[in-house]
Amino acid sequence: MELLFLCIKIFCVRILDVSLGTFRTVITVKGKSLYASLIGFVEVFVWFIIVREALNTDIDSIWIAISYSLGFATGTYIGSFISNKFIKSNFSYEIITSNYELVNILREKGYAVTVFNVKGKDDNNDKYMLLLEINNNSLNLLKNMVKKIDKQAFVIVTETKFVQNGYFNNL
Numbered sequence: 001m002e003l004l005f006l007c008i009k010i011f012c013v014r015i016l017d018v019s020l021g022t023f024r025t026v027i028t029v030k031g032k033s034l035y036a037s038l039i040g041f042v043e044v045f046v047w048f049i050i051v052r053e054a055l056n057t058d059i060d061s062i063w064i065a066i067s068y069s070l071g072f073a074t075g076t077y078i079g080s081f082i083s084n085k086f087i088k089s090n091f092s093y094e095i096i097t098s099n100y101e102l103v104n105i106l107r108e109k110g111y112a113v114t115v116f117n118v119k120g121k122d123d124n125n126d127k128y129m130l131l132l133e134i135n136n137n138s139l140n141l142l143k144n145m146v147k148k149i150d151k152q153a154f155v156i157v158t159e160t161k162f163v164q165n166g167y168f169n170n171l
Contacts, residue, residue, distance in 0.1 A: 003059050007067035013050040014071025015078060017043050022079025026087055089159055091139055095130040095146055096154040
């Protein structure tokens, strides 16, 4: 019974500290150094407490290592989920298409679309590069819409660090 309680405690606390670590890493990349430092303090404090307990126990069982590892894996998943839900990101969405109707549909849906005429390597057909700046809430909706309208569209999505001026649809 003592082993079970220890394994559950290690598992739960590892979820907490790894979730904090994952979240800290994401906000560090976003330039939020002060918040990242504070979260890092809590993360390492929690980690130190649980590692000390896991290593100093008289119980010798592989289940301690398994619960530690499962807590890490689960914490990574939960930390990623939390980061995606609470941290807003902007994306540059580039589409190369020969279907100009896609431009009209996207604009009707409220997206700001910048259009360039482009040529492929061995292509004499009219092609268009569409540039959109969207937030992470719109990413899957836009991806599915483009795929439905033009299965052959070439799409590139990159995370944007900074945007000045312009128009965003708050979808």
